[in-house]
Amino acid sequence: MTLPARSRPILFALIALFPGLVLSAATYLPMSDTDLARQAPVIAHATVIATAARLEPIGGEDRPVTLVTLALVEAIKGSPGATFVVRLPGGRVGDSVWWIPGTPVFSPGQEVVLMLAPQADHAGQFRLTEFGLSRFDLVSDDTGRKFALRPAFTAGDDLVAAKRAPEPGGSSTAARDAESFLAFLRSMARDEEAPEAALAAPAMTRAKWSNIGGREPGLCQGGDPCLWRWYWDTGTSPSAVLSVNGTQSNLNGGDEPACGTDSICDVTNAAAAWHGVASTDIRLSGPTTPGNVKVNLDSTASPDGTTWTTPIGCEGGTIGLGGPGNGYGSGLTYRGDTPYYYPRDGTVSMRKVTCTSGYSAATFRSAVLHEVGHVIGLSHPDQAVSIHSTTTADDWNNAVMHSVISNNKPDTPQTDDIQAVRYYYGTAAVGPAPNAAFTFSPANPAAGSPVLFTDASTGSPTGWNWDFADPTQGTVGATTQNATHVFSSPGTYAVKLTAGNLNGSGSTSKTVTVAPAVTTCTRGPNTLCLNGGRFQVTIAWSKSDGSSGVGTAVPLTSDSGYFWFFNSSNIEAVVKVLNGCGVNQNYWVFSAGLTDVGITLSVLDTHTGTSRPYFNVVGTPFAPIQDTSAFATCP
Numbered sequence: 001m002t003l004p005a006r007s008r009p010i011l012f013a014l015i016a017l018f019p020g021l022v023l024s025a026a027t028y029l030p031m032s033d034t035d036l037a038r039q040a041p042v043i044a045h046a047t048v049i050a051t052a053a054r055l056e057p058i059g060g061e062d063r064p065v066t067l068v069t070l071a072l073v074e075a076i077k078g079s080p081g082a083t084f085v086v087r088l089p090g091g092r093v094g095d096s097v098w099w100i101p102g103t104p105v106f107s108p109g110q111e112v113v114l115m116l117a118p119q120a121d122h123a124g125q126f127r128l129t130e131f132g133l134s135r136f137d138l139v140s141d142d143t144g145r146k147f148a149l150r151p152a153f154t155a156g157d158d159l160v161a162a163k164r165a166p167e168p169g170g171s172s173t174a175a176r177d178a179e180s181f182l183a184f185l186r187s188m189a190r191d192e193e194a195p196e197a198a199l200a201a202p203a204m205t206r207a208k209w210s211n212i213g214g215r216e217p218g219l220c221q222g223g224d225p226c227l228w229r230w231y232w233d234t235g236t237s238p239s240a241v242l243s244v245n246g247t248q249s250n251l252n253g254g255d256e257p258a259c260g261t262d263s264i265c266d267v268t269n270a271a272a273a274w275h276g277v278a279s280t281d282i283r284l285s286g287p288t289t290p291g292n293v294k295v296n297l298d299s300t301a302s303p304d305g306t307t308w309t310t311p312i313g314c315e316g317g318t319i320g321l322g323g324p325g326n327g328y329g330s331g332l333t334y335r336g337d338t339p340y341y342y343p344r345d346g347t348v349s350m351r352k353v354t355c356t357s358g359y360s361a362a363t364f365r366s367a368v369l370h371e372v373g374h375v376i377g378l379s380h381p382d383q384a385v386s387i388h389s390t391t392t393a394d395d396w397n398n399a400v401m402h403s404v405i406s407n408n409k410p411d412t413p414q415t416d417d418i419q420a421v422r423y424y425y426g427t428a429a430v431g432p433a434p435n436a437a438f439t440f441s442p443a444n445p446a447a448g449s450p451v452l453f454t455d456a457s458t459g460s461p462t463g464w465n466w467d468f469a470d471p472t473q474g475t476v477g478a479t480t481q482n483a484t485h486v487f488s489s490p491g492t493y494a495v496k497l498t499a500g501n502l503n504g505s506g507s508t509s510k511t512v513t514v515a516p517a518v519t520t521c522t523r524g525p526n527t528l529c530l531n532g533g534r535f536q537v538t539i540a541w542s543k544s545d546g547s548s549g550v551g552t553a554v555p556l557t558s559d560s561g562y563f564w565f566f567n568s569s570n571i572e573a574v575v576k577v578l579n580g581c582g583v584n585q586n587y588w589v590f591s592a593g594l595t596d597v598g599i600t601l602s603v604l605d606t607h608t609g610t611s612r613p614y615f616n617v618v619g620t621p622f623a624p625i626q627d628t629s630a631f632a633t634c635p
Helices: 033-039 155-161 178-189 263-275 361-375 393-397 415-425
Strands: 027-029 042-058 061-077 083-089 091-093 096-098 111-118 125-128 135-140 146-149 175-177 240-245 293-299 317-324 326-334 337-343 346-351 438-441 450-455 463-467 483-486 491-501 504-514 528-530 535-542 548-550 552-555 560-564 571-580 586-593 598-605 610-616 625-631
Touching: 033 111, 033 178, 042 083, 042 091, 042 178, 061 091, 061 096, 061 111, 061 178, 096 326, 111 178, 146 178, 175 178, 240 263, 263 293, 263 361, 293 361, 317 361, 346 361, 393 415, 438 504, 450 491, 450 535, 450 548, 463 483, 483 535, 483 598, 528 552, 528 560, 528 571, 535 552, 535 571, 571 598, 586 598, 586 610, 598 625, 610 625
Parallel strands: 083 125, 240 293, 293 346
Antiparallel strands: 027 317, 042 061, 042 111, 061 083, 091 096, 111 125, 111 135, 135 146, 146 175, 317 346, 326 337, 438 450, 450 483, 463 491, 491 504, 528 535, 535 548, 535 598, 552 560, 560 571, 571 586, 586 625, 598 610
16 A cells, blocks of 8 residues: 555556556566567666756646656667657646656666667657666665666566566565676677576665655655645545546456456446545545546557557556646645645556456456555555554555555455555544654764764654755655764755654754864774774664664774674674775775674775765664775775
8 A cells, every 4th residue: 555654756556467566656567678678679778967847738738747868878779869868757847746656766867777769759759668667777785786676666576577586575685787687688689599687686675665756755756845635625626536438358367356357347446445445535436427537448558658659468568557647736734744736637547458368357456446546645555664654564565555466466455555545534533743853963973974863752653754955865864763874075954854653744853064074083982993094984873673873993903993882792893994906996895794783884084085884774684895996095
């Protein structure tokens, strides 16, 4: 599900041909990397330069679209040009906001691999061939190894989407090795048979679930904050009424629900199931004519004109799309969260399938319910943690709104879904929201050194969102109760904490003034000075119970030392910094840990002010760090 209050950009809905995958708004059938690469006229390895939104006529009204400008690194297939533009649905222009759940979000500086096709009605622009399936980020894990990750999917679900695993919802952390993936794509571009990319487990983690605007305070296309809610209780939004165009063909039986292969009956079920959640005021009905939420079945082209332009075959790919229409108004507040935009209409489109084997009616029924859930503002419970959720991981995995349809293919809202809509549209009395408060130390931090932020909120919050206002780290900083952050540059930062529970949110901000990085290393109880004193090393820790602190430093040699956290006889982490300038013109950082607590290890080159943070997520074993390209600051 997504509780109307778990935010982050809504990701893709993925619906599997066999088990049925559903990742936020767009819906997919699994498709192998081989078929994906063969069908793409253009494959580009590129970096993002800029994004810009503008209004264009779509569906009879002006709606924002986003144009992403990229610089070519390598033309693996086809010739997009030295710089080229990718067109995406949605964005924000002034007070006009449109957001299709599942639309990939690009930021300047990202390194990506894209499967592209020319946008027929916009000369010089390209579209993603299969929406979220066609976008890969090239990122380095904590050891420096590069991987190709599809941000639309969790690691386990990505293997299902690529037909490399049989069941959704797995716990696999395997991902494509970037060099292996690029080599595979080059072979495919030469029409040579090649094994698919090698898989390995990156030393990194992903967030969990969201509102379609993203985790509070939200993050729409282009980085603008936004959240979504139908305001029919105030008369600002009209009641949502489904209308149906066409019927869905090529649904097969075997595990079909009460409707059999009657797709109109499944749309009726979606309206009745959401409207029927007890203790809510969900003004959703239909299907009837006229209606303001169009459900297009057997659709040969998506409404936005970029997601698909032809029916889908047996290979797999995007099969559905759903979400609200334009967002109106600005600055609306709901239970302490802002800004909210109110929809007045919406669209669900299910792509026509020409493959005669089709896919199961039960999968379709669950998928339509899922897509209508996006229209009323819900996202995926496994892709960005809401500060208002109190459900469990088991509840998320069984939800209608989970990014991958569970094996039981639910056709009614489940526990997590119900909590979500009761938050957004509940009729029960609402108690007081938390009062947010926090402290931080040290009081006068320096760039490159960890700052500890400690929650002091009252009112029994169950979730937290830290925004460190640090552009180098992104808008959303952390979602733990207490947090550690390393500011890479000196300056003044307005750090904001939002604390929430099922009653709502409370927020507070404090100014943190960060001094320039130290130019010399001074040995202290919490500081190691390594490699002749050039490198300052500190470590901060946090536990699942919310407690946190800094490690006590003990030097071993001029290049190495260790830290303890709780008892001087209990070594937690060993660190060394070596001069590798004679080998590869870099200083090297190596570390090993004997712990599974959360860690931020900070290494600062005091001669240049350059710092490198290394992380270990709470609850996971400390992965060895062997970074031989840590500091290109020789001599």
